[in-house]
Amino acid sequence: MRGIEGKAFVITGGASGIGLAVALLALQGGAAGVCLIDHEPAALAQAVQSLGRNAHGLLGDVADAAQVAQAVAASALRLGRIDAVVNAAGVDHVAALEAMTDEAWARILAVNLTGPMLVSRAAVPHLRAAGGGTIVNIASGAGLAPLRERSAYCASKAGVIMLGKALAMELAPDNIRVNAVCPGAVDTPLFRGSYEHTVDPAATLETIRQRYALQRVARPEEIAEAVLYLSSPASSYVTGTAHAVDGGRTFH
Numbered sequence: 280m281r282g283i284e285g286k287a288f289v290i291t292g293g294a295s296g297i298g299l300a301v302a303l304l305a306l307q308g309g310a311a312g313v314c315l316i317d318h319e320p321a322a323l324a325q326a327v328q329s330l331g332r333n334a335h336g337l338l339g340d341v342a343d344a345a346q347v348a349q350a351v352a353a354s355a356l357r358l359g360r361i362d363a364v365v366n367a368a369g370v371d372h373v374a375a376l377e378a379m380t381d382e383a384w385a386r387i388l389a390v391n392l393t394g395p396m397l398v399s400r401a402a403v404p405h406l407r408a409a410g411g412g413t414i415v416n417i418a419s420g421a422g423l424a425p426l427r428e429r430s431a432y433c434a435s436k437a438g439v440i441m442l443g444k445a446l447a448m449e450l451a452p453d454n455i456r457v458n459a460v461c462p463g464a465v466d467t468p469l470f471r472g473s474y475e476h477t478v479d480p481a482a483t484l485e486t487i488r489q490r491y492a493l494q495r496v497a498r499p500e501e502i503a504e505a506v507l508y509l510s511s512p513a514s515s516y517v518t519g520t521a522h523a524v525d526g527g528r529t530f531h
């Protein structure tokens with residue numbers, strides 16, 4: 280029905296939040312299998328167990344080139360092929376410029392921008408061998424319109440949007456489409472971690488809600504729907520886009 284029947288997915292950050300929702304929806308839609316790559320062993324084991332026998336888990340840090348190469352090669356072995364890559368692993372960081380440490384800046388860029396490049400680089404030979412495929416990068420509305428005191432996060436997400444456009448151009452001859460999904464606020468551990476520690480979490484959440492025309496936070500499945508569309512033949516003429524799924528904040 281979705282056009283993803285029989286497809287093999289590699290999903291980074293698949294142990295939680297948006298990545299996990301993509302894995303669940305893909306399997307419900309008839310995907311042959313999903314391989315989750317994540318660096319949190321306990322969450323990964325739990326996610327794989329909850330998804331059933333067509334789900335596999337591989338431990339790896341997406342910012343580490345050797346670990347990525349190993350995890351992607353192992354994914355191809357487990358799945359037999361790779362048709363779709365979803366780069367969902369990501370980290371948030373809130374800091375004013377003068378409070379930004381060199382380490383924090385480097386880590387945000389390494390995970391959110393270098394990670395998708397490393398995973399794409401390792402996966403492309405497998406996508407090509409499958410006759411083509413898709414890469415969907417989970418960017419953010421923060422990559423389209425800025426958020427206060429999030430310079431590293433915003434820059435990393437704007438970077439991954441442009442990485443996707445450049446790769447869409449480069450990989451089109453191989454029948455590989457590359458797109459970004461730019462979520463707004465989504466109810467996941469990453470999002471909750473951004474306001475739960477504030478002095479008045481309820482008031483902070485309300486302020487966040489007010490940024491969105493729809494005045495609410497999304498469920499991870501609402502983002503996963505867009506990811507599956509961009510991973511399916513329903514989007515066969517769509518490549519190099521940044522698709523805002525943000526309840527009306529960036530109006531992109």
Ligand SMILES: NC(=O)c1ccc[n+]([C@@H]2O[C@H](COP(=O)([O-])OP(=O)(O)OC[C@H]3O[C@@H](n4cnc5c(N)ncnc54)[C@H](O)[C@@H]3O)[C@@H](O)[C@H]2O)c1
Pocket residue numbers: 291292293294295296297298316317318319322339340341342366367368369370371390417418419420461462463464465466467468469470
């Ligand atoms: N939740 C939101 O409001 C929101 C909004 C816009 C964009 N996003 C983006 O969506 C993506 C998914 O975020 P989420 O909200 O589902 O967060 P989440 O924290 O629920 O899930 C992220 C997953 O990525 C994994 N991960 C983090 N760093 C990793 C690394 N170096 N190597 C391997 N795995 C790693 C984590 O262990 C976790 O399982 C991120 O790229 C995030 O920036 C989220």
